[in-house]
Amino acid sequence: MTNYNLTHLKQLESEAIYIMREVAAQFEKPVLLFSGGKDSIVMVHLAQKAFFPAKIPFPLLHIDTGHNFVETLDFRDEMVERVGARLIVRLVQDSIDKGRAVEEKGPNPSRNGLQTITLLDALEEFKFDAAFGGGRRDEEKARAKERFFSHRDEFGQWDPKNQRPELWNLFNGKKQIGEHFRVFPLSNWTEMDVWQYIAQEQIPIPYIYFTHQREVVNRNGTLLSKCDFITLLKDEFYEQKQIRFRTIGDMTCTGAVESSANSLEEIIEEIAASRVTERGTRADDKRSEAAMEDRKKQGYF
Amino acid sequence: MTALKDNSYLQMDLLRFTTAGSVDDGKSTLIGRLLYDTKSIFEDQLDAIEESSLKRGDSYVNLALLTDGLRAEREQGITIDVAYRYFATPKRKFIIADTPGHIQYTRNMVTGASTANLAIILIDARHGVVEQTCRHSFIASLLQIKHIVVCVNKMDLVDFKEEVFEKIKKDYSEFSSSLSVPDIHFIPISALLGDNVVDVSENMPWYKGGTLLYTLENVNISGDLNYQDARFPVQWVIRPQSNEFHDFRGYAGRIEGGTFNVGDEVVVLPSGFTSKIKSIEMLNEQFQQAFSPMSVTMTLENEIDISRGDMLVKKDNPPKVSQDIELMICWLNEKKLQVGGKYLVKHTTKEVKCMIKEIKYKVDINTLNKKEEDLTIGLNDIGKILIRTSNPLFVDDYNKNRFTGSLIIIDEFTNETLGAGMIL
Structure with missing residues (x-):
């Protein structure tokens, strides 16, 4: 008898593609939020699969904090060219210049929270009614309660206590004018699934995910890369280390891990042995126990 | 890129299960135990819940805090919503839909059960089959969950006695004969001490069956989906409008039942037009056959009017x-x-x-x-x-x-x- 079992990666892929096609069909103007990180790179790959041989039927939107790794931006532009996608960039700096957002003070001012303002403004500017995010439920405890189709009110806010139940594969994307949805096709993926999928599909990723030499400063246990946005405190110093990044966000809050992993299989082995979550390297989540929930309610990714 | 050294994950499959129970029957402890013993809880997560437990004045590390992600839940010590948790062994990836037992149990259980292959029903060994056991089992059966694992928990509190377990097994079997669940397993466990969860219990040598994790890893789910009745609801029509694919017209969707082969004759509902499958594809892959639950793009031999909401089926087997x-x-x-x-x-x-x-x-x-x-x-x-x-x-x-x-x-x-x- 034929074996009709699909592997876990094939099932996750099928589910994510199904979600993307539902969004294309149910919404008028979807957009894919692209950060340059591995999760959004995987989403672009899935979107290609979902609609091939047609082009991806929605643009990518990058909310650029100005604090990016230069490697991320280079990779982004190369990838957009390769897949023939349309890219929209909106700058947090513009929101600050217009007085819509106010820069944080301190030795490493984070623009993480400010992104929400630029993001909501961009969604309104283009009248996007659905925005794909690469968020996964395993990432953070507030995300564990997130729906695939997550309703946002006219202020872009999430109401975690009043979410629509999601049953079977029936997704309700109905909304009032001015409201929008965030959609998370990778909800059921774990960090390990993402890496295994990247390896299986041989998806190109920025080299800073692999081991390299870099000058870093150890701030409260987080290894931050040397950059213009960080001011050294008394007793702090840069040192050369053999590191790689497990997640990629802003330079001001993305911690490196000491690692010699040079290939996807070594990364997979390293993660299998790791005793810390990937968000453990992110200073933005350490601000309070409900930091993610609070940011998400405001309209964060 | 070099070949992967250990690519066993290319053979892993996926099991979705739901757990239901109230605060007292040890559900959170059981999930915590499964995650902890399969090394799926990380140090920073453990540190964070240790800190929160201390802040709340709990006398032990409260593993429920792992699943209760929302501020309101932690403040009130309750679970509001279905929480999803993930772990994997070299054989299988698991998705747990953890549903609260008390608040809006029906709504949440039905939601969690709608995508589950298996349900874990927890019974407190001291109390046996109670009203809640029946309610949870009924919902699992109604939602057509094919596999139930009855975990008789807190065996440590009944001195690991075989008679207690056997009595509960008999009571449950009598009740469950009226349900339509084809595959039911019984396991005596202590979630708190870890007996028969991941590791075999030394306290219950009379139990010859597998541990909970062994059962979850080995339960046969390959026959759970319908592979007889071919159903392909069209989600989206792909029309590239490019020079290279000028005449391409592909039907995108997920196979929701049965199998489709290239060359099969298909009927389009509701129009009743017939055609043959010309190709089944996905990016650069071409498939000879596709089956549930694959997402694919199909093309047909003839150009016929098909749109979202239509369904491709086989002539001799319509819905x-x-x-x-x-x-x-x-x-x-x-x-x-x-x-x-x-x-x-x-x-x-x-x-x-x-x-x-x-x-x-x-x-x-x-x-x-x-x-x-x-x-x-x-x-x-x-x-x-x-x-x-x-x-x-x-x-x-x-x-x-x-x-x-x-x-x-x-x-x-x-x-x-x-x-x-x-x-x-």
Whole structure:
């Protein structure tokens, strides 16, 4: 008898593609939020699969904090060219210049929270009614309660206590004018699934995910890369280390891990042995126990 | 790129299971134990919940804090919503839909169970089969979960006695004979001490079966989906409008039942036109055969008018095409179901209007008795109803196919999802 079992990666892929096609069909103007990180790179790959041989039927939107790794931006532009996608960039700096957002003070001012303002403004500017995010439920405890189709009110806010139940594969994307949805096709993926999928599909990723030499400063246990946005405190110093990044966000809050992993299989082995979550390297989540929930309610990714 | 050294993950499959129980029967402890013993809890997560437990004044590390992600939940010490948790062994990836046992249990259990292959039912060894056990099992059975693992927990509190376990097993088997669950396992465990969860218990040498994790890893789910009745609801039509693919017309969707082969003759519903499958593809891959639950793009030999909401099926094996549909409904909203009321219905990729014609009966979910005298269906109620839809739906019985046999009811004005229906 034929074996009709699909592997876990094939099932996750099928589910994510199904979600993307539902969004294309149910919404008028979807957009894919692209950060340059591995999760959004995987989403672009899935979107290609979902609609091939047609082009991806929605643009990518990058909310650029100005604090990016230069490697991320280079990779982004190369990838957009390769897949023939349309890219929209909106700058947090513009929101600050217009007085819509106010820069944080301190030795490493984070623009993480400010992104929400630029993001909501961009969604309104283009009248996007659905925005794909690469968020996964395993990432953070507030995300564990997130729906695939997550309703946002006219202020872009999430109401975690009043979410629509999601049953079977029936997704309700109905909304009032001015409201929008965030959609998370990778909800059921774990960090390990993402890496295994990247390896299986041989998806190109920025080299800073692999081991390299870099000058870093150890701030409260987080290894931050040397950059213009960080001011050294008394007793702090840069040192050369053999590191790689497990997640990629802003330079001001993305911690490196000491690692010699040079290939996807070594990364997979390293993660299998790791005793810390990937968000453990992110200073933005350490601000309070409900930091993610609070940011998400405001309209964060 | 070099070949992967250890690529066993390319053979892993996926099991989705649901757990139900109340605060006291050790559900959070059990999940915590599964995650902890399979090394799926990380140090920073453990540090964070240790810190929160201290802050709350708990005398032990409260593993429930792992699943209770929202601020309100941690403040009130309750679980509000279904929480999803993940772990994997070299054999399988697991998705746990952890549903709260007390608040809105029906709504949450039905949601969690709708995608699950397996349900874990927890029974406190000191109390045996109670009302809640029956309620959880009934919902699992109603949602057509094919595998139940009954964990008789807190065996340490009954001195690991075989008689206690055997008595509960007998009681449960008597009750469950009226349910339609083909595969039921019984395991005596202590979630707190870890007996028979991941590691074999040394305290219960009389138990010869597998541990919970062994059972979860080895339960055979390959026959759970429907591979007989070919169903392909069209989600989206791919028309590239490019020079290279000028005449390309692909039908995108997920196979929701059966198998499709290149060359198969297919019928398009509702038009009734027939054609042959020319290709089944996905990016650069070409498939000779595709089966449920694969997402694919199909092309046909002839150019016919097909759009979202249509369904490709095989000639000798069509679904029921009907506007009058009988179903079991689970109501998820505070606003009561209105007889004569008009609602929207979402079924596969199709959306139609419907009117509620009749409430036949309501089910007492503790006793499974039909209540014909009380015909109000409100939040968390389950009952049998008859609806009429504005256009025909292409349906199968829910017990034959979960995906073509299920629908949701949506409020036309507030857009809320009000009810979950299983077609009879």
